[in-house]
Amino acid sequence: MATIKDVAKRAGVGISSVSRYLNNSGYVSEENKIKIEQAICELNYKPSYIARTLKARHAYMVALFVPTISHPFFCKIAYYIEHYLYERGYKTVIISSQNNKQKEIELLQMLEQNQVDGAIFITHHYYEKMNSKLPLVTIDRHLAEGVPCITSDNYQSTFNALEFLYQSGCKKIGFIGGQPRTESEVLYRYYAYQEFVHERDLPSIVSYSDIPHGEEYEVVRAFFENNPKTDGIFAASDMLANMVYQYATAHNIRVPEELKIISYDGIISEWIQYPDFTCVKQNVEAMAKAAVDVLLRRIKGKPYDKKTVIPCTFVKGKTT
Amino acid sequence: MATIKDVAKRAGVGISSVSRYLNNSGYVSEENKIKIEQAICELNYKPSYIARTLKARHAYMVALFVPTISHPFFCKIAYYIEHYLYERGYKTVIISSQNNKQKEIELLQMLEQNQVDGAIFITHHYYEKMNSKLPLVTIDRHLAEGVPCITSDNYQSTFNALEFLYQSGCKKIGFIGGQPRTESEVLYRYYAYQEFVHERDLPSIVSYSDIPHGEEYEVVRAFFENNPKTDGIFAASDMLANMVYQYATAHNIRVPEELKIISYDGIISEWIQYPDFTCVKQNVEAMAKAAVDVLLRRIKGKPYDKKTVIPCTFVKGKTT
DNA sequence: GTGAAAGCGCTAACAA
DNA sequence: TTGTTAGCGCTTTCAC
Numbered sequence: 001m002a003t004i005k006d007v008a009k010r011a012g013v014g015i016s017s018v019s020r021y022l023n024n025s026g027y028v029s030e031e032n033k034i035k036i037e038q039a040i041c042e043l044n045y046k047p048s049y050i051a052r053t054l055k056a057r058h059a060y061m062v063a064l065f066v067p068t069i070s071h072p073f074f075c076k077i078a079y080y081i082e083h084y085l086y087e088r089g090y091k092t093v094i095i096s097s098q099n100n101k102q103k104e105i106e107l108l109q110m111l112e113q114n115q116v117d118g119a120i121f122i123t124h125h126y127y128e129k130m131n132s133k134l135p136l137v138t139i140d141r142h143l144a145e146g147v148p149c150i151t152s153d154n155y156q157s158t159f160n161a162l163e164f165l166y167q168s169g170c171k172k173i174g175f176i177g178g179q180p181r182t183e184s185e186v187l188y189r190y191y192a193y194q195e196f197v198h199e200r201d202l203p204s205i206v207s208y209s210d211i212p213h214g215e216e217y218e219v220v221r222a223f224f225e226n227n228p229k230t231d232g233i234f235a236a237s238d239m240l241a242n243m244v245y246q247y248a249t250a251h252n253i254r255v256p257e258e259l260k261i262i263s264y265d266g267i268i269s270e271w272i273q274y275p276d277f278t279c280v281k282q283n284v285e286a287m288a289k290a291a292v293d294v295l296l297r298r299i300k301g302k303p304y305d306k307k308t309v310i311p312c313t314f315v316k317g318k319t320t
Numbered sequence: 321m322a323t324i325k326d327v328a329k330r331a332g333v334g335i336s337s338v339s340r341y342l343n344n345s346g347y348v349s350e351e352n353k354i355k356i357e358q359a360i361c362e363l364n365y366k367p368s369y370i371a372r373t374l375k376a377r378h379a380y381m382v383a384l385f386v387p388t389i390s391h392p393f394f395c396k397i398a399y400y401i402e403h404y405l406y407e408r409g410y411k412t413v414i415i416s417s418q419n420n421k422q423k424e425i426e427l428l429q430m431l432e433q434n435q436v437d438g439a440i441f442i443t444h445h446y447y448e449k450m451n452s453k454l455p456l457v458t459i460d461r462h463l464a465e466g467v468p469c470i471t472s473d474n475y476q477s478t479f480n481a482l483e484f485l486y487q488s489g490c491k492k493i494g495f496i497g498g499q500p501r502t503e504s505e506v507l508y509r510y511y512a513y514q515e516f517v518h519e520r521d522l523p524s525i526v527s528y529s530d531i532p533h534g535e536e537y538e539v540v541r542a543f544f545e546n547n548p549k550t551d552g553i554f555a556a557s558d559m560l561a562n563m564v565y566q567y568a569t570a571h572n573i574r575v576p577e578e579l580k581i582i583s584y585d586g587i588i589s590e591w592i593q594y595p596d597f598t599c600v601k602q603n604v605e606a607m608a609k610a611a612v613d614v615l616l617r618r619i620k621g622k623p624y625d626k627k628t629v630i631p632c633t634f635v636k637g638k639t640t
Numbered sequence: 641g642t643g644a645a646a647g648c649g650c651t652a653a654c655a656a
Numbered sequence: 657t658t659g660t661t662a663g664c665g666c667t668t669t670c671a672c
Contacts (some may be wrong), residue, residue: 321647323649336652337648339652340651340652367649368650370648371648375652501650
């Protein structure tokens, strides 16, 4: 590996001239520029990021913390975050935490050691140690006082979707969702439902618990056995909506004639396109862009918004 | 940020004693150990990864190159790769390349600058510059001579699946797959089909082209219009299998009575569980583990296998 | 305009 | 056993 020293020697100039040339800082004569360019080319020299980081105190890396990267929503947002970070010159270190405290601690160390410049969180844990000084941003989660948060308008879009079901004639509208373990923007989907049925004087038909992975169908089955006359479902995730549809098919309940379904997220549908769910689609790309933007503002010491709300899109499909 | 110097001063010892203490190398008296521990604690000192890397020439980071992280197969394998790398003390930098040459070049730079210690490739491009000296590993792709490759036994498992269709009574078995743009292990799914129908003296009914994202259904439709009497389908991916099922449902073709479907991958099915496809499941976790293992052997200069073949699992569902 | 020199925080060889 | 010292590759004053 050639170093800056080798380049300087070969070009017959000083080290700092090479450095100035590389960083476009200070003056380098045309004559020397050419010599340096040649030397760099001949030696196939690449400046060391590591050494630069040691001096400059930034690594151009950001850590992305997700509960699991193997999930439709998280991998999609990871996709856009990586994209926008890359566009701004940053690499993405992925940490699939499995709610593993140890990984959280390592992240803090990475931050403190300048191995990464900041972090984006999309996770369920609450971390007391994460004070607002560190360059953090969260998506859909409240981490701590002062940590900026990007979220979709869970409340309003859920409310609108419910209104749509109501206007379509549903009188027994159910809510099926997994209960988040911590304070999270996702809770607002549930709040919106409760306020909606209260306002409209409708019955509250709810399945809202911490659903273990793989138990989704069982939850849906139990829901329908307890509430067979439900004529509209708001499912808080793609996966649950699919289970509802599957249950309906298996029990000869016609969708949308007898049962209308609206799903939140609309991520899986892009892959399988069947059934064509009516859904509230989170604007994942915009959320990712905003997260990157706010984080880089923090890193660079620029002013930023404490909270950014991204509107959802209502997509009419064939299940309503 | 406290440095090793601060710790040494506070503990009243030399810098190298602290370093020795931290790295468990060389001798440090019990007395000094305690003093050092205290100083570290009081100052909340964390050794700088960056500075260490500069000296030691490795970053404990690995780059993972995928065409897109927003895809069931790639995000699942990314999940396991991150897991196993983490277990071995390495972080994962994700690069979602979109077949973007520029990102490839940056990766090479990262390698050359020791910003990452190695890379795992799951991508469609062929890169001439990637010589076998660099610590690379590929999954399901041939990159270049000498770059070790991890792959599932595409040929044998496809062949077995076709045999299963045949034994179940199918006489007109079709193959639908997207054609990889480069030499790839995935090609063997197609080869296996061709040899199978040749051996059994069956007609070759094939749709095999480079399918643009979103065009899957159109491809399936065209296939069935040209070959309406097909009674068995081997779909080279989850997504295509779903499209086939969707087409069948829409055209009142009963599955599995009139049409049997076997899907390769079986990843999406874990998310949606419907329909319950018979499928050839790649052992993603084992592939990831092998990739990490081979890569770290390369990085550490240990001997490794040029090619590792991971067996697939045949899972009987309700579409056959 | 330019280059020598002083670090960034750490490791490791070497002298004490 | 310990501390001093010379780098790792780069950036950045600061004299020349």
